[in-house]
Amino acid sequence: MEGAKDFDALVLGAGIAGIQAALDLAEQGFKVALVEAGPSIGGKMIQLSKVFPTLDCASCITTPKMAQVAHHPDISIYTLCQLKEVKGDDDSFRVRITQQPRYVDVEKCIGCMKCELACPVMVPAEEQGGFAARKAIYIPFSNAIPQVPRLEVENCIACGRCSKVCPAESIDYFQKPTDFNLNVKAIVLCTGYSLNKEYPRKAWGDFGEQPNLIDAFQMERMLAPTSPYQRLLRPSDGKEPENVAFIQCAGSRDVQLGVPHCSRVCCMYNIKQAILITRELPQTQCTIYCMDKRCFGKGYEQFYLTAKELGIEFINAKAVVTGRGDDDSVIIRHENMESMTGVQIKSHDLVVLSLAIVPAWQPDGTMRVQVSSDGFIASSKPQLAPTLTNSKGIFMAGAVAGPKDIVDTVVEAGAAASEAAIYLRRLKSSSSKAA
Numbered sequence: 001m002e003g004a005k006d007f008d009a010l011v012l013g014a015g016i017a018g019i020q021a022a023l024d025l026a027e028q029g030f031k032v033a034l035v036e037a038g039p040s041i042g043g044k045m046i047q048l049s050k051v052f053p054t055l056d057c058a059s060c061i062t063t064p065k066m067a068q069v070a071h072h073p074d075i076s077i078y079t080l081c082q083l084k085e086v087k088g089d090d091d092s093f094r095v096r097i098t099q100q101p102r103y104v105d106v107e108k109c110i111g112c113m114k115c116e117l118a119c120p121v122m123v124p125a126e127e128q129g130g131f132a133a134r135k136a137i138y139i140p141f142s143n144a145i146p147q148v149p150r151l152e153v154e155n156c157i158a159c160g161r162c163s164k165v166c167p168a169e170s171i172d173y174f175q176k177p178t179d180f181n182l183n184v185k186a187i188v189l190c191t192g193y194s195l196n197k198e199y200p201r202k203a204w205g206d207f208g209e210q211p212n213l214i215d216a217f218q219m220e221r222m223l224a225p226t227s228p229y230q231r232l233l234r235p236s237d238g239k240e241p242e243n244v245a246f247i248q249c250a251g252s253r254d255v256q257l258g259v260p261h262c263s264r265v266c267c268m269y270n271i272k273q274a275i276l277i278t279r280e281l282p283q284t285q286c287t288i289y290c291m292d293k294r295c296f297g298k299g300y301e302q303f304y305l306t307a308k309e310l311g312i313e314f315i316n317a318k319a320v321v322t323g324r325g326d327d328d329s330v331i332i333r334h335e336n337m338e339s340m341t342g343v344q345i346k347s348h349d350l351v352v353l354s355l356a357i358v359p360a361w362q363p364d365g366t367m368r369v370q371v372s373s374d375g376f377i378a379s380s381k382p383q384l385a386p387t388l389t390n391s392k393g394i395f396m397a398g399a400v401a402g403p404k405d406i407v408d409t410v411v412e413a414g415a416a417a418s419e420a421a422i423y424l425r426r427l428k429s430s431s432s433k434a435a
């Protein structure tokens with residue numbers, strides 16, 4: 001193992017929170033290691049279609065930030081990396097990181113993608129919600145950083161074609177996971193969220209898994225400018241859906257089978273998706289089943305009113321999936337909480353679930369930060385300094401602390417960077433006084 005590299009700060013997770021925190025620290029002259037578990041930086045935001053309430057293209061506003069991070073002289077990016085161990089003394093941390101093999105030499109690769117073209121193996125592309133195929137050696141999406149493919153060893157058939165066509169001789173089938181150490185003085189946790197995908201099966205048995213029952217992230221991919229079908233289609237038969245339903249709180253605010261907390265952004269992203277569908281397919285009826293609407297941010301209430309004006313239907317109900325129609329439509333049952341019209345059964349061509357937002361990562365024994373009862377990292381000063389953890393020198397930003405929208409995430413990333421910068425400056429001045 002090489003000797004440890006020194007940085008002022010480690011930012012763990014390179015979604016929009018990590019990217020912003022790293023930039024804000026580096027702009028103040030601190031050296032930052034940005035450590036990401038996936039093959040590219042960008043997090044969930046780069047995968048979204050448009051963003052509420054402005055409907056700006058998500059990738060158009062994320063890509064310049066990703067490029068800024070990649071070109072910043074004081075930021076070093078480490079992808080395919082996970083924290084293995086954190087050892088802290090009074091004013092520094094020694095962090096051991098494990099990097100998974102890419103099987104492509106990042107230094108040699110010229111990003112020509114000849115390997116990807118030559119690869120004969122097709123597998124579902126999770127980056128496209130599983131609706132498109134990709135190769136076993138692949139760059140996850142067109143604006144990925146780094147622009148270096150990753151060979152997924154589980155799907156590789158060892159045919160050797162990628163290696164034969166590579167003009168830079170960068171394919172290395174013998175790479176192994178490697179450990180390396182970083183010495184850092186502060187850590188900013190930005191590991192974000194994931195969706196609770198177990199809920200539908202748990203709540204609705206076999207009906208929880210059917211081709212036209214998709215999650216909201218899959219709908220994001222269908223509506224994205226780089227969508228797999230280039231238009232909205234039903235996965236089962238490729239037909240345009242005549243009616244689309246959105247089931248909110250599919251696992252959130254459900255103490256029995258899901259999680260008790262509100263996932264906070266679902267009301268808004270469902271309205272966004274329904275508006276985008278109505279614009280693309282004006283004949284398609286969109287219905288949103290929601291227990292209530294939480295339009296908490298600036299311009300959000302107006303966004304909701306616009307949706308109503310566009311003819312999007314809102315039904316105050318907790319809807320449940322109860323069957324699968326002969327034409328692969330999704331059968332749902334609901335009880336309208338407002339009109340008290342009793343139980344109703346409906347059939348929809350396509351149904352989108354707002355699954356609960358849960359933490360993507362939880363600290364293990366090596367990092368002593370407190371976790372709240374909802375599983376997200378707890379703040380030691382939730383009112384006045386929400387980005388502080390209970391551990392000295394460890395800060396947090398974004399969805400690692402709880403579900404939140406991009407605006408709040410970016411603001412929090414700036415706050416975390418600012419708290420970390422104050423902390424780093426204090427450390428520096430106290431060590432120079434001691435000397």
Ligand SMILES: Cc1cc2nc3c(=O)[nH]c(=O)nc-3n(C[C@H](O)[C@H](O)[C@H](O)COP(=O)(O)OP(=O)(O)OC[C@H]3O[C@@H](n4cnc5c(N)ncnc54)[C@H](O)[C@@H]3O)c2cc1C
Pocket residue numbers: 012013014015016017018035036037038041042043044045048050051052053081082083190191192193194216217220265269272360361397398399400404405406407409
């Ligand atoms: C369907 C959907 C649509 C949405 N639409 C909108 C919208 O229109 N507008 C809006 O404001 N918000 C929207 N949101 C919310 C938005 O996605 C979040 O606000 C934002 O992505 C949070 O960013 P983040 O950086 O905190 O987390 P993430 O985007 O989750 O990034 C976390 C990063 O950390 C990495 N990571 C995880 N664990 C580790 C680990 N152990 N080690 C290293 N790296 C790790 C992950 O790979 C990821 O790259 C939407 C959410 C959903 C589910």
